Structure formats: C-alpha cells, structure tokens
Amino acid sequence: MxxxxxxxxxxxxxxxxxxxxxxxxxxxxxxxxxxxxxxxxxxxxxxxxxxxxxxxxxxxxxxxxxxxxxxxxxxxxxxxxxxxxxxxxxxxxxxxxxxxxxxxxxxxxxxxxxxxxxxxxxxxxxxxxxxxxxxxxxxxxxxxxxxxxxxxxxxxxxxxxxxxxxxxxxxxxxxxxxxxxxxxxxxxxxxxxxxxxxxxxxxxATRVMSLRDGTKKMSKSDPSDLSRINLTDDADTIVRKIRKAKTDPAPLPGDIEGFVGRPEADNLVGIYAALAGISREKVIAEFGGKQFSEFKPALAELAVETLAPINAEMRRISAxxxxxxxxxxxxxxxxxxxxxxxxxxxxxxxxxxxx
The missing domain is CATH 3.40.50.620 (HUPs)
Incomplete structure (x- = not known):
C-alpha cells in the first residue's frame, strides 16, 4: 500500500x-x-x-x-x-x-x-x-x-x-x-x-507584534505605517520606525520574567533575537539594564543589515x-x-x- x-x-x-x-x-x-x-x-x-x-x-x-x-x-x-x-x-x-x-x-x-x-x-x-x-x-x-x-x-x-x-x-x-x-x-x-x-x-515560532502596540500582531492592514517594517522600506525608513517604536521609560530587564506586563519591550527583544538568530536570553545578557536609547540603534542596525539586501533584490526583480x-x-x-x-x-x- x-x-x-x-x-x-x-x-x-x-x-x-x-x-x-x-x-x-x-x-x-x-x-x-x-x-x-x-x-x-x-x-x-x-x-x-x-x-x-x-x-x-x-x-x-x-x-x-x-x-x-x-x-x-x-x-x-x-x-x-x-x-x-x-x-x-x-x-x-x-x-x-x-x-x-x-x-x-x-x-x-x-x-x-x-x-x-x-x-x-x-x-x-x-x-x-x-x-x-x-x-x-x-x-x-x-x-x-x-x-x-x-x-x-x-x-x-x-x-x-x-x-x-x-x-x-x-x-x-x-x-x-x-x-x-x-x-x-x-x-x-x-x-x-x-x-x-x-x-x-x-x-x-516567531510572532512579531506591532511597533505601536505590543499586544497586537504586526499587520499589513494596520492603518498606521509606523506599526510595521515593510520589506520595501529603505534603510532610513527602517531606522526611523524603530526609533519611533513605542516603549516604556524603564530600562531593559535582566531576565525573562522582567518582561511581564511590558509587551513593547518584549516584542523588540524578540525581533532582535529572531534577526540575529540567537536566544532571547543572549539578547538580555548583552542589553539587560540598558536604556532603549542604546538598544534601539543596535536593533535598527541589525534590521537594516538583514533587510537592506532583500529590499535591493526586490527592487531589482520587480523592475x-x-x-x-x-x-x-x-x-x-x-x-x-x-x-x-x-x-x-x-x-x-x-x-x-x-x-
């Protein structure tokens, strides 16, 4: 059979x-x-x-x-x-x-x-x-x-x-x-x-949430373009969106438990881990206790490094x-x-x- x-x-x-x-x-x-x-x-x-x-x-x-x-x-x-x-x-x-x-x-x-x-x-x-x-x-x-x-x-x-x-x-x-x-x-x-x-x-599983609301999934249909990073976004746009991403005043926690009740912080750390291909624990080990003003530029640099080649290839192919x-x-x-x-x-x- x-x-x-x-x-x-x-x-x-x-x-x-x-x-x-x-x-x-x-x-x-x-x-x-x-x-x-x-x-x-x-x-x-x-x-x-x-x-x-x-x-x-x-x-x-x-x-x-x-x-x-x-x-x-x-x-x-x-x-x-x-x-x-x-x-x-x-x-x-x-x-x-x-x-x-x-x-x-x-x-x-x-x-x-x-x-x-x-x-x-x-x-x-x-x-x-x-x-x-x-x-x-x-x-x-x-x-x-x-x-x-x-x-x-x-x-x-x-x-x-x-x-x-x-x-x-x-x-x-x-x-x-x-x-x-x-x-x-x-x-x-x-x-x-x-x-x-x-x-x-x-x-x-990688569940990426909105940059404007960490309780909602990142979506193509969200009326705010600032809620997502599009694959068609250029490097300056990616940096701007991550800089404007919603966060809270507290520094990044030093352990996983510290993200409870902090969905935006949790989301940004998850994105960094997924882009870098590392565990969230390793991200926390590097950035735990630091302010978002220090973490966001690192995340933006990593996002641009990953997505810029895809963006360029999309433009070439689409032409x-x-x-x-x-x-x-x-x-x-x-x-x-x-x-x-x-x-x-x-x-x-x-x-x-x-x-």
Missing part, C-alpha cells in the same frame, strides 16, 4: 506590503524548507477578493509578493511558485468542498467573526466560505504539511475535517477505484484519498516584469498539471461525467 509523498504548501495574500513579521514568521522558514522538502508556494489572489472585491492594483500586488518570494531566496527551480488564479482547479475543488463542509463549521471560524464584525448579514458569501477555498488550495495538491501560525491553526483543522469527511463519505468509491492511500489516524492505519494535512513548525511573470506562468503550468490529476480523480470519486 502506498503512502502520501511529503509535500509542503503555503499561500500568501497579495493585499498590502509584506513586512518584517511575514519575513520572520514565514518567508525565512520557506527558504529553509526548500532544501529538505518538495514545496509549492502560491500567491492566493482569489482570496484577496474576500477582503475587497474591486482592486486597482491586484496584478501589481501579486507581482510584488512573487518578487518578495524570490528576493528572500526561494528558488523557482526547486519550488513551484505561482498565483492561484492561474490554476482553476482551486476553485473547482472549493465547490466540491463547499458541498462537503457544514455551515456550522464555517460559522465557528474565528477569523470570519473578526472580519465580518457585527454586520455579519452584510458580509460576502466568499468571506464565509473562504476556508473551504483554503482547504482546496492545500488538498488539490494533496499536500501533507502546511507551515502555519497561530491564526491559521483553526483553518488547518477545518481542512483536516473536510478531508476526513470526504474520505469517509466516498470510502467505497475510493476503494473501488484504487485511489486509497495509507495514512495514520490516531492509532489506526486507514485508507483515504486526501491526506489529513499536518501543521509544520520549524524551530521556535523585470517579464521575469516575474515568467516565473508565475511556468509555476502555474507545473501546478496545473498536478491539480488536473487530482481533480480528474475527484470527479471520478464523486461520480461526475467530466471526461
């Missing part, structure tokens, strides 16, 4: 500039994964329609995300890099999953509640159902692993629920067609067509639209071949006359 081949999938929405949190929490890890895993990285442009239907610059934003992938070190030969709308099988499988998933499952999604707010009746159906499209993004390639942050764990759990319900509902058809693949569910080895995708956590479009086009063709194979089998399993 065959087993699922390990495959990593991840997608990034083309809404707003990528920032330091995206780099430390995702892109840096993507680059490390490409040497050990088969990886597919997608600019999920269809998902951006759930936030704002009409975009003036969606193509440019899509190219910008792709340029960031490449500038951070993702190799288009080693990985498949493409934009979602080039592969219609994402939307085809999402419709099948809309019929598999339950409305109650969607209503429980925390991000829908947050984004829809109090006016849920006026939210788009796409906003409610987009976790189903996210599940299709992953499972149309039968990906086994997804690098996820805390805010996406619930959606990955939903993806597993959808996969398991599909496998259960069509278990006889899957067996008749010989499309079952062995996987472990708890202590039991079972057959299924879709894998129960696992979260992939590489090293310690060559033919190259960026070529990477996305070729990646789309490679992705479509895999997705077509999956959808052909899905239609057979479901019983649709589609050949």
């Amino acid at each position: 065959s087993e699922f081949k390990q495959l990593v999938f991840s997608g990034v929405q083309p809404t707003g500039n990528l920032h330091l949190g995206n780099y430390l929490g995702a892109l840096q890890k993507f680059v490390a994964l490409q040497d050990s895993h088969d990886c597919i990285y997608c600019v999920v442009d269809l998902h951006s329609l759930t936030a704002t239907l009409v975009h003036d610059d969606l193509k440019e934003q899509t190219r910008s995300i792709a340029a960031a992938f490449l500038a951070c070190g993702l190799d288009p030969e080693k990985n498949i890099i493409f934009n979602q709308s080039r592969v219609p099988q994402h939307a085809e499988l999402a419709w099948v999953f809309n019929c598999v998933a339950r409305i109650g499952w969607m209503n429980r999604m925390t991000q829908f509640k947050d984004k829809a707010g109090k006016d849920r009746e006026n939210a788009s159906l796409g906003l409610l159902a987009y976790p189903s499209l996210m599940a299709a993004d992953i499972l149309v390639y039968r990906a086994t692993h997804v690098p996820v942050g805390d805010d996406q764990k619930q959606h990955l759990e939903l993806t597993r629920d959808i996969a398991q319900k599909f496998n259960n509902d069509f278990s006889h058809r899957i067996a008749e067609l010989g499309y079952g693949v062995e996987m472990q569910v708890g202590e039991e080895a079972v057959n299924g067509f879709f894998p129960l995708t696992e979260p992939l956590i590489e090293g310690s 060559d639209l033919g190259y960026v479009d070529g990477v996305l086009r070729e990646g789309g063709e490679r992705a479509r071949q895999r997705a077509e194979e999956t959808m052909k089998k899905v239609y057979e399993i479901v019983g649709l006359l589609a050949d």
Whole structure:
C-alpha cells in the first residue's frame, strides 16, 4: 500500500506590503524548507477578493509578493511558485468542498467573526466560505504539511475535517477505484484519498507584534505605517520606525520574567533575537539594564543589515516584469498539471461525467 509523498504548501495574500513579521514568521522558514522538502508556494489572489472585491492594483500586488518570494531566496527551480488564479482547479475543488463542509463549521471560524464584525448579514458569501477555498488550495495538491501560525491553526483543522469527511463519505468509491492511500489516524492505519494535512513548525515560532502596540500582531492592514517594517522600506525608513517604536521609560530587564506586563519591550527583544538568530536570553545578557536609547540603534542596525539586501533584490526583480511573470506562468503550468490529476480523480470519486 502506498503512502502520501511529503509535500509542503503555503499561500500568501497579495493585499498590502509584506513586512518584517511575514519575513520572520514565514518567508525565512520557506527558504529553509526548500532544501529538505518538495514545496509549492502560491500567491492566493482569489482570496484577496474576500477582503475587497474591486482592486486597482491586484496584478501589481501579486507581482510584488512573487518578487518578495524570490528576493528572500526561494528558488523557482526547486519550488513551484505561482498565483492561484492561474490554476482553476482551486476553485473547482472549493465547490466540491463547499458541498462537503457544514455551515456550522464555517460559522465557528474565528477569523470570519473578526472580519465580518457585527454586520455579519452584510458580509460576502466568499468571506464565509473562504476556508473551504483554503482547504482546496492545500488538498488539490494533496499536500501533507502546511507551515502555519497561530491564526491559521483553526483553518488547518477545518481542512483536516473536510478531508476526513470526504474520505469517509466516498470510502467505497475510493476503494473501488484504487485511489486509497495509507495514512495514520490516531492509532489506526486507514485508507483515504486526501491526506489529513499536518501543521509544520520549524524551530521556535516567531510572532512579531506591532511597533505601536505590543499586544497586537504586526499587520499589513494596520492603518498606521509606523506599526510595521515593510520589506520595501529603505534603510532610513527602517531606522526611523524603530526609533519611533513605542516603549516604556524603564530600562531593559535582566531576565525573562522582567518582561511581564511590558509587551513593547518584549516584542523588540524578540525581533532582535529572531534577526540575529540567537536566544532571547543572549539578547538580555548583552542589553539587560540598558536604556532603549542604546538598544534601539543596535536593533535598527541589525534590521537594516538583514533587510537592506532583500529590499535591493526586490527592487531589482520587480523592475523585470517579464521575469516575474515568467516565473508565475511556468509555476502555474507545473501546478496545473498536478491539480488536473487530482481533480480528474475527484470527479471520478464523486461520480461526475467530466471526461
């Protein structure tokens, strides 16, 4: 009996500039994964329609995300890099999953509640159902692993629920067609067509918070540009934003316990540790007891040293639209071949006359 081949999938929405949190929490890890895993990285442009239907610059934003992938070190030969709308099988499988998933499952999604707010009746159906499209993004390639942050764990759990319900509902058809693949569910080895995708956590999780409010995650959608360091920011802008980052009057504490109740200080030390690739304890050993007026210039210098080469490479790559479009086009063709194979089998399993 065959087993699922390990495959990593991840997608990034083309809404707003990528920032330091995206780099430390995702892109840096993507680059490390490409040497050990088969990886597919997608600019999920269809998902951006759930936030704002009409975009003036969606193509440019899509190219910008792709340029960031490449500038951070993702190799288009080693990985498949493409934009979602080039592969219609994402939307085809999402419709099948809309019929598999339950409305109650969607209503429980925390991000829908947050984004829809109090006016849920006026939210788009796409906003409610987009976790189903996210599940299709992953499972149309039968990906086994997804690098996820805390805010996406619930959606990955939903993806597993959808996969398991599909496998259960069509278990006889899957067996008749010989499309079952062995996987472990708890202590039991079972057959299924879709894998129960696992979260992939590489090293310690890096959660970068806003420079203006240490209790909120750094976000592309924050109205204040001072809340984040964009990958497109030049050196002077990075230095200015770190200098203006919110802090408190007390010096940096001499131990981890001293950060309790000091989220901004905790955030800046965490950023320094992540950029330097060292533990927070080592940062505290060097800067504990010192004022922010001494720590911030060191952090700014480290941030510029890390991000300036990425910024320069992004500008160089973005200036060559033919190259960026070529990477996305070729990646789309490679992705479509895999997705077509999956959808052909899905239609057979479901019983649709589609050949």
